[in-house]
Amino acid sequence: MQDVIQKTITQIGTVVLGKEHQIKLALTCLISGGHLLIEDLPGMGKTTLSQTLAKVLGLSFNRIQFTSDLLPADILGISVFEKETSRFTFHPGPIFNQLILADEINRATPKSQSALLEAMEERQVTIEGETRKLPSPFFVIATQNPNSQAGTFPLPESQLDRFLMRIQLGYPDPASERILMKGVDRRILLKKLDSIVDLSTLNELQSEGRRVKVSDSLLDYVQRLVAYTRGAPEFAYGLSPRGALALLSCAKTWAFIDGRTHVVPEDVQAILPGVVEHRLRETADIQGHGGSALAQRLLSQVDIIG
């Protein structure tokens, strides 16, 4: 099992260069069964990462480019009248895939955003009165530009909460960038990739991940972290129980990816920024993006032994 994971990480690493930590985080998110939000400037490899993930995990993949004139029907699908049968037939939209890349999600209007986000939460869609199940597994990887860019509709807190993790890719280091510039086009490289994980393996990975041991001491640590966000004045509001559960399940998966059967505080610390940054707001700047500073503060203020 461990080999599969390592192989997956290396495989993705050949396409997305020098971003092992982010790859592991993304993988953690998907194995934990959550949706992933990648936030970064254009051209940082967001799309490449998600395409690679889909390919390597052997999932059916579709990409929805969000624009300001995108309509819910463009995501969910539409019934069309057919002359031959004289009936309406449903044409499923791009959402009926195992892995959806919702590109630049904050460019679309709130109406279209919520069509996707509802599907994410329910894992089913209701179109024209008929409820249709989405394929399983169902992952959404959304990318967004930082909200400060022009022409965006920032996601509200309630919808950000639907994403298990939010990660940032960041600029590559010079060595990786050089390889990138010397090497072949990523798109060609992507086509050559083999899928390593099949559906049953993915299920197995998920259930293995859930079996990782969490000791009382570690639960205390997680509870102290959560309590700190609720009590300290610099936090506009604390983490929800859903946030606490997210921390725990990601930490378990991280430990599992690391090849352990128990969670140590370092696991929690590794995934904590990704899990909590988009769920926290500063008291002083409730509209802003103080999440990452708050996450750092959380890590330095709460000790592992308390």
Add this chain to the structure above:
Amino acid sequence: MTSYQIPRNSLAWMLLAQVAVSAPHIVRLPIWITLVCVACGLWRIMVYQGRWNYPSRWVKVALAIFGFAGIPLGYDKLTGVEPAIALLIVAFFLKLLEMHHKQDAYVVILLGYFVAITEFLFFQSIPYTIYMFFSVLLITTALIGLHQTKTHIQPMRTFRTAAILLGQALPLMIVLFVLFPRISPLWTVPLQSSMGRTGVTDSMSPGDIASLAQSDELAFRVTFDGQVPRNRQLYWRGLVLSEFDGKTWTTSNGLVQRGVWRSNQDQPPWVDAIEMRGEEFSYNIVLEATQQNWLFALTMPEVPQNNKLVVLAHYNIASRIPIRNTLRYQLTSHLGSVLSRELNDYWKGQYTKIPLYSNPRTQVLAKKMLTEASSSREYIDDVLRMYNQQEFIYTLKPPLLGRNSIDEFIIDSKKGFCEHYASSFVFMMRAAGIPARVVVGYQGGEYNPRGNYFSVRQFDAHAWTEVWLKDQGWVRFDPTSAVAPERIERGLEAAVEDENTFLFDSPLSIFRYRQLLWLTDLRLQLDAIGHYWDAWVVGYTPETQMSLLSKYLGDMDKQKIYFLMLGVFFAILGTIGVFILSKRSSAVLRPAEIEYLKFCRILEKKGYRRHHGEGPNDFAARVSLSLPSLRDEINSVTKAYIEAVYVNEVEADLLSLKKAVRVVRFKSLASVD
């Protein structure tokens, strides 16, 4: 300059607190000081809203001059408490216009606490105390608001925090109040006499007591231990007036100078001349501030063993310092005492002295009546009978009298209040060569069944006389009782029932509505609460403190009280501290965690501190890099710790952890690198 803007929340509470703490002073402030204060407040609001700028230096100077100039113009003299407080309040408000920094806001808030205290220089009653608590609460709210972010928009939450803080401070406040070693003030605050209650004064002209009887203010309260005397025995003797100028009676200064005796001195002859006799009553008096020295007692009290009280040659008692605060004292009186059986010729001369040409018609009348009487005793009875049987009227509204006041009263108007009767009676005695003098004080009092005490109010003020009779000494005669016996039996209100003049200047006085039973009941209840307040809070003097503590804790001295206070104080703080600490570490540390912390301390001594929040693996990796000699040991501790805490949670792992920590300790001691 980007100037500091104090948070909106704090500013609002601060202005509110300023108004609250200065409001009680406003009646005593000249109007322009109030105007300057209001102007400063409004300007500050404008500054906050960004409409106006901070005032320029010249505006500030103008406001300051205007405010400070108001002080000498508004008060007669510049020394004293009131001008000082006015100055404080002007400064307090002017500072609003200078709040450029957080420190300035602190100054305003601290001044606020100070201004709040100053109100107690004037009043110390329960309503004022409650009001001051409220003001302090507002100031504290402003102080808390100052430390909140500018975006904090829930002022009531700030208020609640302040209320909780003050509530928590309350036990400490009580400890300090009861136990803090009390020292008598090092200086006395020069209050203007107009502020103090007047009460009975050391001179008496016609109309003085009648005007005093218009007030329902409290003079003192008395609690009897055990037996209670009858109403007509309640003559609260205060001052003896023996000098007469034809209209006004005053105390004899020479006598006061010479005749002062303290219980720790040798007894002068006039003290030896007291014969304690008759019914014995023990009682406790809580006297309201009078700004004067003398005290009130039933004749004749045993001389208290207290070096603060002195006995004067008129057999009245006094305090050595003017009574500026509520005073509590305990006395035992013998109501049938004989005072000064003998009187030498010098004193006889003093007590029969009248101005030669004053009130000639009365002098003639006295001579005539004396020749008709067979003895001086009969003469006294004749005079009393004259009051009783001629058309004398006891009234609160006596006509104004001229220079020969006694002539006008006895022969013409025949309408008078107690001072008219006392004054004319003594004059008649002296005119006949019988030593006599006027006594002023209070007579009667209202019994409060709720608190089992008597309240004596200003309208109980009374003047009566003492006549010296051979072998009987000074004997009390009350000519008023000859005219209006109900005054002595049932009090002033009953005596002036017919003319309906009781408290006619104060229509809102609660005493005018005695027919409303529930109101009387409520008043008695409130009065009883006020009594305990005066007795135990305001009247909590160094002596009361000593006696209270000695009662429960045995012999006390200043030092013991000091240690007791510190002990209780820290006991309370300690309890709170333990409570907070116990709440904080709700999860008790596991044995393995304790071991690991020991390990961390060992490394800390070597200069490698585990950061707050640093995980064990990260820490091990960081330290191993710089301490390669201990790398294996550190790793084994880390491994054992993780095993014990995160993997297995069993005892066996704890043992290997302990062992590993021991190894580290040993090695770290051995190698000094």
